[in-house]
Amino acid sequence: MLVIEKSTYDAIVAHARKDHPDEACGVVAGAEGSDRATRFLPMLNAAMSPTFYEFDSGDLFRLYKELDERDEEPVVIYHSHTATEAYPSRTDINLAQEPGAHYVLVSTRDGADSPAYDGSVEFRSYRIVDGEVTEEEVRVVGSYEETSEGEH
Structure with a gap:
């Protein structure tokens, strides 16, 4: 189960809406072994595509270097789908390289990209x-x- 703070959930959804019609992507880091997504790190979709996302290789290198220096790991790796359901595509599955991460997908289809969408x-x-x-x-x-x- 992914337990996520409301502020982080809201930040991921806001990023997905902001980058629409392109897919948004990013990471939420946390202390190694904690499974707590605490540091929101929106990334640039280097592909700038409505059907594909790609982390810039330089950004990704810097991200992993910083995570290593802070004893953090990617707890959540997220991206959006702009016209389809929030389910991993074959490409998403093939690119998934972090077995311990939660892969979050947000769909901004059918008007969900609008802040006015209720x-x-x-x-x-x-x-x-x-x-x-x-x-x-x-x-x-x-x-x-x-x-x-609540878990004591």
Whole structure:
């Protein structure tokens, strides 16, 4: 299950809406081994495409160097689909190289890109390991402290 803070959830959705009609992409980092997505890092879609996303190789190198220096890892790797459901494409599956990460997809189809859109946004999370896709539940919380207090 992906447990994610509301502020991070909102930031991912806002980024997807802002970059529409191109796919948005980014990472939410967290302390190694914590499974807590705490540092929102929107990235530039170097492909600038409505059907494909690609991290710039220089940006990706700098990101991993910074994560290593901060003892962090990519907890969430996210991108948007602009005209299709929030489900990994064959390309998404082939590019998934972080078996421990939650792969989040947001769909901005059917008007969901508009800030005035009052329907719920399709926001789904997956684990992708060795080409196998497993959808997982998403739980949005006010803060991680709320979850740890409730789990004692």
